[in-house]
Amino acid sequence: MKSKLFPPIALVFWIGATTSILTCSSSFAAEKRPNVLFILCDDIRWNAMSCAGHPALKTPQIDRISKEGVRFENMFCTTSLCSPSRASILSGMYAHRHGVRDNFTELPANLTHWPSRLTSEGYDTAYMGKWHMGENNDNPRAGFSFFATHKGQGKYFDTEWNVNGEAGKVIPGYYTTVVTDMALDWLKRDHTGKPWALCVGHKAPHSFYTPEEKYAHTFDSVRVQYPSSAFKLDQKPAWIKDRLYTWHGIYGPLFDWRKQFPDDRPEAVKDFENMVHGYWGTILSVDDSVGRLLKHLEDTRQLDNTVVVFMGDNGLLEGEHGMVDKRTAHEASLRVPLLVRYPALGKGKVVPQQALTVDVAPSILDLCGAKPIENVQGKSWVKLLKGGDSSWRTSWFYEYNYEKQFPYTPNVRALRTDQWKYIRYPHGDGSPDRHDGELYDLKADPDELVNLAKAPNQASRVTALQKELNGLLSAAGLAGSADKMPIDEGIKKELPDQKIR
Ligand SMILES: [Ca+2]
Numbered sequence: 001m002k003s004k005l006f007p008p009i010a011l012v013f014w015i016g017a018t019t020s021i022l023t024c025s026s027s028f029a030a031e032k033r034p035n036v037l038f039i040l041c042d043d044i045r046w047n048a049m050s051c052a053g054h055p056a057l058k059t060p061q062i063d064r065i066s067k068e069g070v071r072f073e074n075m076f077c078t079t080s081l082c083s084p085s086r087a088s089i090l091s092g093m094y095a096h097r098h099g100v101r102d103n104f105t106e107l108p109a110n111l112t113h114w115p116s117r118l119t120s121e122g123y124d125t126a127y128m129g130k131w132h133m134g135e136n137n138d139n140p141r142a143g144f145s146f147f148a149t150h151k152g153q154g155k156y157f158d159t160e161w162n163v164n165g166e167a168g169k170v171i172p173g174y175y176t177t178v179v180t181d182m183a184l185d186w187l188k189r190d191h192t193g194k195p196w197a198l199c200v201g202h203k204a205p206h207s208f209y210t211p212e213e214k215y216a217h218t219f220d221s222v223r224v225q226y227p228s229s230a231f232k233l234d235q236k237p238a239w240i241k242d243r244l245y246t247w248h249g250i251y252g253p254l255f256d257w258r259k260q261f262p263d264d265r266p267e268a269v270k271d272f273e274n275m276v277h278g279y280w281g282t283i284l285s286v287d288d289s290v291g292r293l294l295k296h297l298e299d300t301r302q303l304d305n306t307v308v309v310f311m312g313d314n315g316l317l318e319g320e321h322g323m324v325d326k327r328t329a330h331e332a333s334l335r336v337p338l339l340v341r342y343p344a345l346g347k348g349k350v351v352p353q354q355a356l357t358v359d360v361a362p363s364i365l366d367l368c369g370a371k372p373i374e375n376v377q378g379k380s381w382v383k384l385l386k387g388g389d390s391s392w393r394t395s396w397f398y399e400y401n402y403e404k405q406f407p408y409t410p411n412v413r414a415l416r417t418d419q420w421k422y423i424r425y426p427h428g429d430g431s432p433d434r435h436d437g438e439l440y441d442l443k444a445d446p447d448e449l450v451n452l453a454k455a456p457n458q459a460s461r462v463t464a465l466q467k468e469l470n471g472l473l474s475a476a477g478l479a480g481s482a483d484k485m486p487i488d489e490g491i492k493k494e495l496p497d498q499k500i501r
Contacts, residue, residue: 033368034342035306036118036197037293040089041286042082042130042206043326044312046075046335048283056222057280061291062339065310069341070349070385076416077357079400080314080326080333082206083133085357089313090114092361092376094399096478101401103500106134109142112373114361115197116143121370124191129179129201130154135500138162146186152500154203156210156282174212175203176285180292187296195368202289204282207255207325208501211281219280224273226250228449230322235451237425237436239410240321242491248325248408253495255324276318304343307367311360312336321448327406329398329414329423330448342367345385353392354418355381377476394418397472401485402428405500407492410435411485415469419443422453422465428487430480435488439465 046052049059051066052073077085079095087093087100090113095101099108107113119125126146132153139162140147148163154175161169163182171178183200211218230250233241243249244264250272251262257275258268290310297303315333317323326333338355358378365372366380383389395417402411411434414423421442425435439453439462452458473483495501 032305033123033195035195035302036123036364036368037297037306037308038197038199038364039202039290039293039308039310040086040129040199041202041204041283041310041312041337042132043314043316044205044283044286044337045316045318045332046312046337048205048280049287049337051339052337056219057283059283059287061287061294062310064294065290065308065339065341066348068347069308069339070345070351072338072340072351072353072355072381074352075311075336075338075355076334076396076398077312077314077336078396078398080328080398081400082313085313086131087111087133088357088378089311089360092358092373092378094358094377094476095401096399096476096483097375097377100133102403102405103132104135104405106137107141113143114364114370114373115199117365117370117373118197118368119143119145121368122194123368124194124196125198126183126186126196127199127201128182128186129199130203130206131201138167140165148182149201153206156203159203174285176212176282176289179203180289183293184296187293187300197368200289200293202286204286205279207279209255209257209275209278209282211278212285215281215284218284219277222277224269224276226269226272226319226322227447229320229447232449233322235454236321237438237451239425239435239491240323243408244322246408246491246493247406247495248323248327250319250322250324252324255501272319275324279316279318306342307364308339308341309360309364310337310339313357325408327400327403327409327412329400329412329416329421331421331442331446334398334416345382349385351381351385353381353384354394354396354416356396395468395472397469397476402488404486404489406496407489407494410488410491413469413473413483415465415472416442417465417468420461420465421448422462422469424466424469425488426483426485428485434490437462 047054049062051063083103084095084100087098087107091098115125125144127144128148131149136151138149138151150159150161156175158172245251245262251264253261254275258271314326315335317332320332362376362378362380366382398414400412410425411428421440423438425433427434437453438451440448
């Protein structure tokens with residue numbers, strides 16, 4: 001009996017399988033445009049997650065995205081400042097091109113960004129959380145079908161929201177939890193058969209760091225020191241020493257974690273430790289949030305058809321070179337995490353190539369089969385991930401413009417190659433540079449301890465890197481005086497205005 005029955009059953013299975021494969025492949029493009037879950041953390045360091053080797057922070061949910069997806073280990077922002085970088089992530093353009101060059105400028109309403117492109121191509125799109133392009137505007141922005149944000153930075157507790165045009169809504173509770181609840185509510189809506197794209201903009205872990213009560217003491221037993229680079233400033237340009245005692249230096253007020261300042265006594269490192277503990281604590285709540293969102297996608301069988309992106313908007317200095325905050329072209333300020341989970345891109349892969357914030361928009365649109373944005377300066381990494389891309393960049397430039405409101409960082413133009421970093425500090429009016437430059441061999445000196453800019457045996461390298469930097473600036477339309485920036489008025493001790501801290 002068995003030998004008579006076996007062939008017909010096998011044939012039935014084979015025919016069935018073939019039919020379903022044919023059905024899937026013929027309708028794949030039309031039916032299966034992926035959803036997008038885009039999680040943007042504010043000021044998260046590239047290594048502030050256990051999948052990047054952090055010794056104290058345990059982030060199992062964030063790690064899951066990496067384990068089941070792709071982690072970019074050399075991912076950078078092109079301007080290390082909230083608003084310009086957020087605009088770059090959305091538009092695929094540098095700050096000089098999209099026009100958001102400081103923290104007080106609106107994203108131009110007529111600028112196409114990746115969510116607005118997806119909206120126009122039939123996606124249901126939502127943004128909820130910190131937007132922070134236009135300090136005092138919490139109104140819904142163009143290009144989304146649902147939009148919820150607040151003015152400025154928002155608060156860790158009891159933020160006043162504008163939910164889809166309904167302003168003045170104080171939602172009690174911890175920001176990270178509130179924005180996650182809001183995201184889950186929106187995900188559970190009827191998207192009328194459309195693919196969806198949801199952007200969750202976390203406030204965390206931005207200063208002033210206030211963890212949830214349950215995480216307020218998680219790191220009490222972990223000792224934190226100033227990094228060794230904070231004490232190796234002799235070869236560095238003088239402005240870096242000047243910064244030590246300012247709002248953005250390790251001897252300054254540390255976002256209220258130090259009450260008496262400046263304080264350069266060794267024992268005052270305890271204030272720094274408390275600040276770092278607070279910062280880490282806020283990330284544990286983000287990890288919980290990621291877990292809730294992933295679980296929802298899994299429970300509703302949407303996970304494998306969703307491009308899950310987890311990233312930061314800019315890096316953060318945690319004492320490196322005696323600095324806190326960001327803006328400079330040093331590694332901790334430039335580097336951001338980028339994790340992407342989407343089965344077609346691979347599983348457990350670590351990407352060594354240099355990727356940039358401006359690559360995010362072209363990549364997401366590529367994955368969704370949407371029309372690219374014109375004038376983007378980034379490049380989709382989909383080809384790179386799927387089979388390699390021999391034309392991938394080996395160098396790029398960084399730009400930051402001096403801010404009168406935060407006079408602790410000069411104008412910066414820098415070049416980063418796979419091995420070298422060269423940093424210049426233009427005066428702003430075309431006259432010779434305001435400060436000495438910096439040159440680092442990132443392979444031999446990843447912590448940027450030894451500034452080689454004035455080393456006699458590196459003179460020809462400096463010339464070559466300067467030429468390469470000028471070439472990249474020219475290609476971006478920034479040759480000579482076309483590269484507009486304010487006059488660098490120097491590093492100042494004054495504290496920033498209370499309203500914009
Ligand atoms: Ca930020």
